[in-house]
Amino acid sequence: MxxxxxxxxxxxxxxxxxxxxxxxxxxxxxxxxxxxxxxxxxxxxxxxxxxxxxxxxxxxxxxxxxxxxxxxxxxxxxxxxxxxxxxxxxxxxxxxxxxxxxxxxxxxxxxxxxxxxxxxxxxxxAGQSATYVSAEGPEASGTPAAMATLRSALGIGSDTAVDDTVTFDVPGFGTITAVVDYLNDWFVGLRTDDALLRFYGRNAFGGNVDVAHHLFAAGADGEAASAGWKGWLDGVYA
The missing domain is CATH 3.30.530.20 (START domain)
Structure with missing residues (x-):
């Protein structure tokens, strides 16, 4: 109804x-x-x-x-x-x-x-053009523990807090160092010098964990970035 x-x-x-x-x-x-x-x-x-x-x-x-x-x-x-x-x-x-x-x-x-x-x-x-990319995690990212798995892959521990720095590797992109700008049970927000990296725990609402990122680097390849993050998510939940 x-x-x-x-x-x-x-x-x-x-x-x-x-x-x-x-x-x-x-x-x-x-x-x-x-x-x-x-x-x-x-x-x-x-x-x-x-x-x-x-x-x-x-x-x-x-x-x-x-x-x-x-x-x-x-x-x-x-x-x-x-x-x-x-x-x-x-x-x-x-x-x-x-x-x-x-x-x-x-x-x-x-x-x-x-x-x-x-x-x-x-x-x-403000005022910068963004390349928007998104990728959905595999079926395994729809489980209740999926966000805990994601946080571990991002280098986020139980004592990590907003404004802390994390470092992790993404095949095809290399090592990423980012500041945590948002963190709770459902979402993770990371900020680099040229991107806002957003991770959504939609497993809590009947979906899968996925990403939607905003890339401000000039000449960012959206298709390659989307494929790269899709591969990373698949690896995290393999």
Whole structure:
């Protein structure tokens, strides 16, 4: 049975409203996933029926309707604060058709991670073009212990904390040294000089562990990176 949901968050982001506006409208590949919206080069309102509100740099609303009362609504309100920071008030509302509690729990936890990644992008990589890559782990990464296996492969121990540094090897990429910027039972966020590396424990919500990374190095080969991380995940869970 379908049922409505609403997720609300308020976060402080280290950046200006203009930087945050660019991130949530045109640069989503740098912290979440690529947007299907085509933003005109001059930053004007896209010619899309899903744009509900377009008030740069303070208010963005996206609304999609579907059959049988289905809808999906996203809203960002950005307010400048002192010391080059801003408050972002975020709303995600819509309808879940099945397994409401599990879907809501997963969406809520993903929201916290995405908004954290927004802050990391604006603070460290604002305005930089990103190559977005993703890869899904094998069936073995869908077990309850899968995230513990992943953390071990990343060099994350029981005493590892945010702001610690980890080092691990990825075939085809060599040794990666990264700062831990997010860490809990469901997600791992790592930051290097030219990437945000995101690891999702979707095994907790009926899926597999997977990765979605944001590469800022010039000339990054997305296909090769995706294949490389897929191979790494397969090896971790072999």
């Amino acid at each position: 379908s049922k409505k949901f609403e997720i609300r968050r308020e976060v402080v982001v280290p950046g200006t409203p203009e930087q945050i506006w660019a991130a949530i409208s045109a640069e989503t590949a740098g912290w979440m996933f690529p947007s299907p919206l085509e933003i005109p080069a001059d930053g004007s309102r896209p010619d899309s029926p899903v744009i509900a509100t377009w008030e740069p740099p303070t208010e963005l609303g996206i609304h999609m309707d579907g059959p049988d009362g289905w809808f999906n609504h996203l809203e960002y309100l950005v307010e400048a604060r002192d010391n080059s920071t801003a408050v972002v008030r975020y709303v995600h509302a819509g309808v879940f058709a099945d397994d409401w509690d599990n879907q809501y729990d997963g969406a809520s936890k993903h929201t916290d991670f995405y908004l954290h990644s927004l802050g990391q992008y604006v603070r460290y990589f």
